Amino acid sequence: MSDSENVSGANTIKLALAWSFVGIPLIWGVLNTLTKAALLFQ
């Protein structure tokens, strides 16, 4: 069985797309949370 760790070019694009698809909303949520949490220390 070929190993999945050897990431081909096509796989790299798929990985970038898949992680961006979940990562961008998550980062947006985290930034929103941190902005509101900053009030705690003002």
Place this chain on the structure above:
Amino acid sequence: MATAAQADSGGLLHWLDRSHTVAKPGFSRWLVPPAALCVHLCIGQVYAFSVFNLPMTKLIGITESAPDDWKLTELGWIFSIAIVFLGLAAAFTGTWLDRVGPRKAMFTAALCFGGGFLISALGVYLHELWIVYLGYGVIGGCGLGLGYISPVKTLITWFPDRPGMATGMAIMGFGGGAMIASPLSVWLMDYFSSPTDVGVTGTFITMGLIYMFFMLVGATIVRVPAQGWAPEGYVAPAESKKMVTTAHVHVDEALKTPQFYLLWGVLCLNVTAGIGVLGQASAMSQEMFPGQITAAAAAGFVGLLSLFNMIGRFFWASTSDYIGRRNTYMIFFALGLALYAAVPWTGQTGSIILFVAFYCIIMTMYGGGFATIPAYLRDIFGVRYVGAIHGRLLTAWSTAGVLGPVLVNYIREYQINNGVPKADAYSVTMYIMAGLLLVGFLLNWLMTPVDKKHHMTEAELKASMEG
């Protein structure tokens, strides 16, 4: 009992079958965590459902509640029903999920969770609360349960070398989902609101469609490894370590072992303590530091706790791959006990920084408890039925979801009725939570490997793989 082959359906739904999800050579296993995150980031919305409560008390009155508007107490049941059905669906669909594979389960979860929103939108539009209970509570709750457990076994199979990290990544999404859902819900309600509408119907429809789409993307990406696949350089241990078995225990047999009930108690107590203090975090911060922490700052504090809840899921589950699951829970209970007991002291010293820091660490361990349990189950019961066993164990979560808030609210009310000042009423609550953690510590300390008489034989294992 249906076999895997029989479970394969024909026609258009053929794509959903397990046989169509087997990864081709060259597939990167790192595509599976984002597939799981697609589902968990969506269903994590349940923690942010309370943002709808106040607007839903003004559906008729718009600017303020009218006599026929729904009451907050009635609306509180939507979340509770959803959590109960999460536990029930996880418990009763684990074996089915194991048979049909992750794609069909994730697809069903998407239809249930997204559909639950759409049905609830109809309930809001018609102003029929029972339709919302049915939509978000029952159907959406089933989507929550199915979605929660659907990627767990798949991830453990793809990452036999780092099962804690893999499941931690997915379950981290459940913690992070609320951080996306909360501002998104507020923004959408603002967008759809008008002088005659608070905007909940439009928001429910939009969120239902967005979540359904996101979860279906996850179902499309997900793959299971081919039989016998292993990551490069990974050699499966030939013999069991003390607390990591190489054998497999059938889901029905697991229920006959004391280990299942010890782990049930461990999860239940960790979650009870966490939910208990999470629910009162906002009020507690304002009452322990009057004039220093405003309502807006308290809302920020709750958001910060969500962030640490999410971080803890990944951090502790990954750490457990190195220090062991039992030791990880030992830390949760021992450190948690000290921190819960020390929180009242931070109020007495007036240190907001220490108060926030202690609370944040507590929240990492609350999240870490959820994220580490699948790998703990895998260590104790083996991989074969870990998804189904995890589903059954999640009834501990439903129990804690009721027990935690009830315990905290009852203790607090009792103290205030007996003349204890509000700011001091939290001390006893925190000490009792610390006591629960002590019990959890003892249960975890009692954990031993499963007796070999419960292990599946080679023939049983082969039959279960074929069937």
